[in-house]
Amino acid sequence: MLELYTHPMSSCAQKVRIVLAEKSLPWTAHHVNLAKKENLNAEYLKLNPLGVVPTLVDDNNPVIESSIICEYLDDSYPDVSLWLSDPLLLSKMRFWMKHVDTKLHPACGAIVA
């Protein structure tokens, strides 16, 4: 059973929701109210010590970090694979995943903060 701790405005959580949709995987949503700082509740921090969304829980096992969650879903549920076999295309995909994680997302956070 897949559970996703998510927030509608979270671009990181949206990335994971897109992968779940592309792979037609059933999942249950747990909405974390970031405005009320529910992400910093002791119970949530047990799942995600970084105190951010998203967190995926698969059969009671938490997986954190949106790009790692996307890769975990592709590894664990390979029927519809989103991975690329061509090494050059794969290098481009890895670049964009890294760029979003390390540059674009932190920059967006600075704008909305």
Ligand SMILES: N[C@@H](CCC(=O)N[C@@H](CS)C(=O)NCC(=O)O)C(=O)O
């Ligand atoms: N690198 C993390 C970033 C997660 C992240 O920063 N999530 C934001 C929402 S997009 C969050 O939970 N912010 C809550 C806070 O910082 O208080 C990932 O990709 O999962």
